[in-house]
Amino acid sequence: EAQVTQNPRYLITVTGKKLTVTCSQNMNHEYMSWYRQDPGLGLRQIYYSMNVEVTDKGDVPEGYKVSRKEKRNFPLILESPSPNQTSLYFCASRLKPQGLVGKEEFFGPGTRLTVL
Amino acid sequence: AQSVTQLDSQVPVFEEAPVELRCNYSSSVSVYLFWYVQYPNQGLQLLLKYLSGSTLVKGINGFEAEFNKSQTSFHLRKPSVHISDTAEYFCAVSVLYSSASKIIFGSGTRLSIRP
Numbered sequence: 001e002a003q004v005t006q007n008p009r010y011l012i013t014v015t016g017k018k019l020t021v022t023c024s025q026n027m028n029h030e031y032m033s034w035y036r037q038d039p040g041l042g043l044r045q046i047y048y049s050m051n052v053e054v055t056d057k058g059d060v061p062e063g064y065k066v067s068r069k070e071k072r073n074f075p076l077i078l079e080s081p082s083p084n085q086t087s088l089y090f091c092a093s094r095l096k097p098q099g100l101v102g103k104e105e106f107f108g109p110g111t112r113l114t115v116l
Numbered sequence: 117a118q119s120v121t122q123l124d125s126q127v128p129v130f131e132e133a134p135v136e137l138r139c140n141y142s143s144s145v146s147v148y149l150f151w152y153v154q155y156p157n158q159g160l161q162l163l164l165k166y167l168s169g170s171t172l173v174k175g176i177n178g179f180e181a182e183f184n185k186s187q188t189s190f191h192l193r194k195p196s197v198h199i200s201d202t203a204e205y206f207c208a209v210s211v212l213y214s215s216a217s218k219i220i221f222g223s224g225t226r227l228s229i230r231p
Contacts (some may be wrong), residue, residue, distance in 0.1 A: 090159055092160075107161070109158060
């Protein structure tokens, strides 16, 4: 089954304790991205990757890191989490990032993170 | 800059009544438009998309949307809603950004169905 998986689905942590949220897709998609969803703000892009070893900042990158060592995986790293990073996080992937191609994104189930 | 505005944050509707969720976008170039649905405790899934051609687009679960270029709108409609349509709905636009397309999302509309 074609899908995007994320782990963990729920995480409660404390300020400053490094964490990683994993994301994996089995559709051989070149493009992957991370979003955070907050009430009233919709989805905002954190980072994206157009292919292996190619990553770039989205709209709200502060406090986050990513890596893309393999095509299927795109982990999100919070080196020193803070309470304002409490949010619902989604990983997404799609084909062919070049040009205005209108390809839809496929989303993972989400990770609900609480930073105390 | 391109943006997407969903005019209603919440829409309560009785079961079997019609519903319209409004979406307006701002763009000076050609756009591709999407509606996504997020059921409780789930990720987003594509409901329908407009790329070109007929301005009336049909999606899953009986939803449809009409692209209106002059009004820069892409409103979502369903003639008769069901309890299972309770979800949050996001309008989105695909734009060209740094040689790659990027999807910009609206703030979402929460649809609640009353029996």
